Amino acid sequence: MSDARKYFNLPSPFAMKRGGTLHGARVAYETWGSLNATRGNAMLILTGLSPSAHAASNTEDPSHGWWEGMLGPGKAIDTTRWFVICMNSLGSDKGSTCPASIDPATGEPYRLNFPDLSLEDVANAAHALVKSLGIDQLGCLLGCSMGGMSALGYMVLHPDSVRTHISVDTAPQAQPFAIAIRSLQREAIRLDPNWNGGHYDHERYPDIGMSIARKLGVITYRSAMEWNGRFARIRLDAEQREEQPFGFEFQVESYLEGHARRFVHSFDPNSYLYLSRASDWFDMAEYGNGNMMEGLKRIRVEQALVIGVSTDILFPLEQQEQIAEGLQAAGANVEFVALNSPQGHDAFLVDIENYSRAIGGFLSRL
Amino acid sequence: MSDARKYFNLPSPFAMKRGGTLHGARVAYETWGSLNATRGNAMLILTGLSPSAHAASNTEDPSHGWWEGMLGPGKAIDTTRWFVICMNSLGSDKGSTCPASIDPATGEPYRLNFPDLSLEDVANAAHALVKSLGIDQLGCLLGCSMGGMSALGYMVLHPDSVRTHISVDTAPQAQPFAIAIRSLQREAIRLDPNWNGGHYDHERYPDIGMSIARKLGVITYRSAMEWNGRFARIRLDAEQREEQPFGFEFQVESYLEGHARRFVHSFDPNSYLYLSRASDWFDMAEYGNGNMMEGLKRIRVEQALVIGVSTDILFPLEQQEQIAEGLQAAGANVEFVALNSPQGHDAFLVDIENYSRAIGGFLSRL
DSSP states (O other), X not given: OOOOOEEEEOOSSEEOTTSOEEXXXXXXXXXXXXXXXXXOOEEEEEOOSXXXXXXXXXXXXXXOOXXXXXXXXXXXXXXXXXXXXXXXXXXXXXXXXXXXXXXXXXXXXXXXXXXXXXXXXXXXXXXXXXXXXXXXXXXXXXXXXXXXXXXXXHHHHSTTSEEEEEEESOOSBOOHHHHHHHHHHHHHHHTSTTTGGGOOOSSSOOHHHHHHXXXXXXXXXXXXXXXXXXXXXXXXXXXXXXXXXXXXXXXXXHHHHHHHHHHHTTSOHHHHHHHHHHHHHOBGGGGTTTOHHHHHTTOOOSEEEEEEETTOSSSOHHHHHHHHHHHHHTTOEEEEEEEOOTTGXXXXXXXXXXXXXXXXXXXXXX | OOOOOEEEEOOSSEXXXXXXXXXXXXXXXXXXXXXXXXXXXXXXXXXXXXXXXXXXXXXXXXXXXXXXXXXXXXXXXXXXXXXXXXXXXXXXXXXXXXXXXXXXXXXXXXXXXXXXXXXXXXXXXXXXXXXXXXXXXXXXXXXXTHHHHHHHHHHHHSTTSEEEEEEESOOXXXXXXXXXXXXXXXXXXXXXXXXXXXXXXXXXOOHHHHHHHHHHHHHHHSOHHHHHHHTTXXXXXXXXXXXXXXXXXXXXXXXXXXXXXXXXXXXXXHHHHHHHHHHHHOXXXXXXXTOHHHHHTTOOOSEEEEEEEXXXXXXXXXXXXXXXXXXXXXXXXXXXXXXXXXXXXXXXXXOHHHHHHHHHHHHHTO
């Protein structure tokens, strides 16, 4: 399989926010388009918890990316105009240094010896990557979901490093409902005997915990409204049903199982735990003496687009309103777009038409 | 401990909706107040998935019941006026015959040899109980949550058996979001090796599966809005935190853990699985040639009160609107009350003030 990933070696040692350092760490990234002469057309995309840097197909890797409909020549994020960088988060296992990576101090995988990970560490790694490319100021910083929190961290920690910002389905801090969901996902993994304190391998792997965690994720990433239309109460055919007590009987159960099967072995469980907890920890109030709005007001950008969706139960619309309000109070020219897409939190990955209109429109007016 | 439970022996054999029969089965119930001379003041309460028949304190058992604030002399459900019966659902382990009961055919617990359980079986057991008390027509049938579905089953299966109806936080059929949640709860139990195909005992018990199931339940029974006010991002004190990797750190996590600990050994896991699946199966469309509204229109009551709450994600308000619309179309005089209580699905157990006003008001106008 072709691979478009490039790698950036982080400064070594790389100091982590909550203590500890990484030695010889790196982040994986991909790019689309070309940096122009003024270096003013750079856009960085920070991703949600699980995606890789492969946001869209490119010459080196023609396979579809996770935001294929949004990104490319002539698309909402027009790569004939923008030099787009998408980074795999530090701590994620899609090429960046993570708990599954070899700890140079021991020659063994870090596992739980990986230092505490914060989204500010993701942001700092991204900032170092951008600087290494000769870019002093991003033309646009775009963050989706968890990546939207990382982006807020980026801007508050690195003043004047971003000209315009696009904030997609995200939050200025984790609320207790989201913490409860993520805590339960982590617990399902931690309580799986095969997790074994982080010492699993391919033979003895926490499949059950990862499967429950993923299903709970998918339930909260989508929405009841979408599923009423999509699955209703449709039963599985007799041959599709599980031949065991209390086995699957409805299409929605089989849909979740399909999602879980694709995920369980494609994401390192320890990396999942680290990134999940980093999301719970993130709180813009830390930058405002305990006041989240004051934290947001420290961010300086010229223009911002903040998008949310009314069916999102994990990052509810009021949290995007807070971001919009905070950036506005900080002096930015803010557009706030509240969509009614039925797909819930994942709408940004599915309702490409409406997200394209909002993002493409904003970028075209810059 | 004093015990107010009475027991009614079901007709034997008792035929179950999906096939199979129970022999020598019984249901537990409690009563408050006195049946009047015309036998017109009887009210039956059908419960949610986990409560017992002990809805409120009474002479035999002065301990607080699960709806203590609602039920008693001078309360919204005034037991000086009403003769109130609350039944523990067939299949539940709070005194009624359930998968943990001894199968007289083998002398061993039924476990998974218990026949398929439907909410219509719960309804039929309740109807037999009511008849055994010499009551031909209930003055009021009240059902909460799962009990509201059982109540719909009761009314459609037993025409003219109910004069007025109160429907609380329930649905005319399970929607895919609720099915997904309950399926994942069941899966957490099924995949716990200690569940062991239903053959657990106190030493080898599916604590982990039950704990995850309960936490997921509590998350969906409450609401994000309530938790923002109640827990926000408050941390546990250092001595309250779990001393283990990825252990609990936020108050909301400790709250869920408390709920889970109280539940895990107080509810039989197999009974939980049976009742959970019965909730998924329930569908008023079965009584309307595949059309849920047509099914509701077969119910004949004089007056009905339908209550729901806008923060309920498990039984969303639109489902109570459907019930109200269906009963109205069937000719009943229907009051529909949509509350904005922040507590989500569990509001009927917590927001006693507003539920009292609605239920007490309806009953006082009869």
